[in-house]
Amino acid sequence: MHFRRLAQIWHRFCADRTATAVTELALVAPVLILLYCGAYTISDAAACNRKVSRVSRTIADTTSRYAAVTTTDLTTILDNSALVLAPYQTAKGSMRISQVQVTDASHAKVVWSKAKNGAALATGASVTLPTNLVPALMLPDLTKTPAKAGTFFLMAEVSYSYTPLFGATIMPAPTLYSKVYMLPRLSDSVPLG
Numbered sequence: 001m002h003f004r005r006l007a008q009i010w011h012r013f014c015a016d017r018t019a020t021a022v023t024e025l026a027l028v029a030p031v032l033i034l035l036y037c038g039a040y041t042i043s044d045a046a047a048c049n050r051k052v053s054r055v056s057r058t059i060a061d062t063t064s065r066y067a068a069v070t071t072t073d074l075t076t077i078l079d080n081s082a083l084v085l086a087p088y089q090t091a092k093g094s095m096r097i098s099q100v101q102v103t104d105a106s107h108a109k110v111v112w113s114k115a116k117n118g119a120a121l122a123t124g125a126s127v128t129l130p131t132n133l134v135p136a137l138m139l140p141d142l143t144k145t146p147a148k149a150g151t152f153f154l155m156a157e158v159s160y161s162y163t164p165l166f167g168a169t170i171m172p173a174p175t176l177y178s179k180v181y182m183l184p185r186l187s188d189s190v191p192l193g
Contacts, residue, residue, distance in 0.1 A: 094118030
């Protein structure tokens with residue numbers, strides 16, 4: 001008996017065409033809102049990631065144009081490069097520029113380092129280099145007289161704690177990261193004076 005009554009109600013509901021558009025909108029609207037918020041979050045995260053990459057390239061490129069730098073120069077470079085991150089909050093990002101000297105095909109030692117909103121690398125610390133970054137002619141050669149030192153690279157790193165506008169409580173906030181290696185332009189190295 002209940003089944004027959006439920007079938008009649010369902011049949012009347014399906015046959016009734018008043019307010020169909022409102023009913024469809026009520027069913028589809030939550031899905032459309034979720035799609036919009038998801039698309040916005042993904043595109044905003046991609047834009048922020050591009051900004052993080054651009055900041056690391058800016059730091060390395062600007063520093064490579066100096067024949068020698070001071071601590072004040074590096075502070076200015078890091079502060080001004082942070083402006084590239086706009087409109088994202090610079091307080092959520094950490095930036096570091098270091099000069100490293102190649103010790104072998106996959107390692108280098110830190111010559112100097114300066115950071116903003118983070119820790120600088122310790123002088124003399126070992127850094128692992130990406131595979132195939134250093135060609136053979138840039139490696140140190142101790143068999144020659146005088147010994148040939150390894151090449152110097154400027155290494156810029158930027159890390160940014162991205163917080164999505166929508167869904168921050170649902171999905172974890174990713175940390176965006178970019179590292180760039182660049183050769184000095186005006187000399188073999190950029191000494192810190």
